[in-house]
Amino acid sequence: xxxxxxxxxxxxxxxxxxxxxxxxxxxxxxxxxxxxxxxxxxxxxxxxxxxxxxxxxxxxxxxxxxxxxxxxxxxxxxxxxxxxxxxxxxxxxxxxxxxxxxxxxxxxxxxxxxxxxxxxxxxxxxxxxxxxxxxxxxxxxxxxxxxxxxxxxxxxxxxxxxxxxxxxxxxxxxxxxxxxxxxxxxxxxxxxxxxxxxxxxxxxxxxxxxxxxxxxxxxxxxxxxxxxxxxxxxxxxxxxxxxxxxxxxxxxxxxxxxxxxxxxxx
Amino acid sequence: xxxxxxxxxxxxxxxxxxxxxxxxxxxxxxxxxxxxxxxxxxxxxxxxxxxxxxxxxxxxxxxxxxxxxxxxxxxxxxxxxxxxxxxxxxxxxxxxxxxxxxxxxxxxxxxxxxxxxxxxxxxxxxxxxxxxxxxxxxxxxxxxxxxxxxxxxxxxxxxxxxxxxxxxxxxxxxxxxx
Numbered sequence: 001x002x003x004x005x006x007x008x009x010x011x012x013x014x015x016x017x018x019x020x021x022x023x024x025x026x027x028x029x030x031x032x033x034x035x036x037x038x039x040x041x042x043x044x045x046x047x048x049x050x051x052x053x054x055x056x057x058x059x060x061x062x063x064x065x066x067x068x069x070x071x072x073x074x075x076x077x078x079x080x081x082x083x084x085x086x087x088x089x090x091x092x093x094x095x096x097x098x099x100x101x102x103x104x105x106x107x108x109x110x111x112x113x114x115x116x117x118x119x120x121x122x123x124x125x126x127x128x129x130x131x132x133x134x135x136x137x138x139x140x141x142x143x144x145x146x147x148x149x150x151x152x153x154x155x156x157x158x159x160x161x162x163x164x165x166x167x168x169x170x171x172x173x174x175x176x177x178x179x180x181x182x183x184x185x186x187x188x189x190x191x192x193x194x195x196x197x198x199x200x201x202x203x204x205x206x207x208x209x210x211x212x213x214x215x216x217x218x219x220x221x222x223x224x225x226x227x228x229x230x231x232x233x234x235x236x237x238x239x240x241x242x243x244x245x246x247x248x249x250x251x252x253x254x255x256x257x258x259x260x261x262x263x264x265x266x
Numbered sequence: 267x268x269x270x271x272x273x274x275x276x277x278x279x280x281x282x283x284x285x286x287x288x289x290x291x292x293x294x295x296x297x298x299x300x301x302x303x304x305x306x307x308x309x310x311x312x313x314x315x316x317x318x319x320x321x322x323x324x325x326x327x328x329x330x331x332x333x334x335x336x337x338x339x340x341x342x343x344x345x346x347x348x349x350x351x352x353x354x355x356x357x358x359x360x361x362x363x364x365x366x367x368x369x370x371x372x373x374x375x376x377x378x379x380x381x382x383x384x385x386x387x388x389x390x391x392x393x394x395x396x397x398x399x400x401x402x403x404x405x406x407x408x409x410x411x412x413x414x415x416x417x418x419x420x421x422x423x424x425x426x427x428x429x430x431x432x433x434x435x436x437x438x439x440x441x442x443x444x
Contacts, residue, residue, distance in 0.1 A: 009433060009436060009437050009440070010405065010433065012382075012386060013386065013390070013401065013405050013433075013436065014405040014406075016383055016386055016387060016390075017302055017390075017401075017402060017405050017406040018406065019383075020298075020301065020302060020387070021295075021298030021299065021301060021302055021406055022298065024297055024298050024300075024301030024302075024307050024310060025294040025295070025297050025298040025301075027307060028293060028294045028297040028298075028311060028314075029311070030289070030290065030293040030294055033289075033293065033311070033315060034286055034289045034290075034293075034318075036315055037285070037289065037315050037318040037319050037322060165281075174281075176281065176325070
């Protein structure tokens, strides 16, 4: 076999493969098949219990919803007992309602099925209570868009995974996230959420390579340097994301400045 | 719908937009790839659909959105392999490489050329699966040895060996036919 024969053979192979592929492609229904893809994927997700959380995503930073449980004064007593859910509500329904309440910034409703007092629920590190954490989230235009909740087949205790998309700082860009809600005997006993902060340009490991968060803090540092200490705890002249301040003053500043930042970028 | 370049340069773009854009850009090419690997056009479309569905499901877990095209290529190659493996177990006589000269008439191609093309097609079809994968990736997708090695998760030396053996086999088959 000579080099020239190989070259000629390669040319013929290339022509044949291209031709045959072209014929196959000519009948490919690109315009309408995408809907099938999404339907197939969503169906699969709905029926699939994902064993591990998004912790496998290296760029994700897990934010834990801390639900203080056993040993907390008030557990299974007074208000929580008064609001026991109906037994016929499934774990998926309970988890769905919980996430819907978070999405609506409704701390009282979120606490409805949780075996702890509302003022013992937390989302963000350092927040005094769920109510104040949700107030800050609303001011910072952190929005949750709930999707499906799946799972919940355990006989006594079960985990329901609720998926959602989220936005931050009023951005149109969406990140992905999931909340694992642990339900036992009709009550939420714990929940943990993972959000892919990378997509928002906000990573704690010096993730300043994407524009959303760096853009905002850069603008904030220039436009309102004097207010940064009131908005972000333990921060220096250049804001980084450590812990937001949850005071009424901070929430009001976040509310005002996120609006101002969005307006200045339109 | 954003363009692909916009999607990969703006990785925070929503999943639906990103996957839809990739679908629009790569669907037909991948159907062509799958058809060369699985011998059946309808199955090829199913394989590609499953590849995109897999991408959609795993979108948030992709470490790098730029890797989505590599993911799709790999998923289609693996889908084709799985289909062939199942098909060979079930019924080897079902193997056929699409298309079977559909849409062509003898007026468009002379008989000799058609015979040679069919022989070459048969010879490619008869290659060991890995050799055929290497051949398709090299001459259809125009991938480099390094890219093929990455897609198939084998060494570059292995790619070189498979390509060499495949071409030698094809050359022998064509010479014998003459």
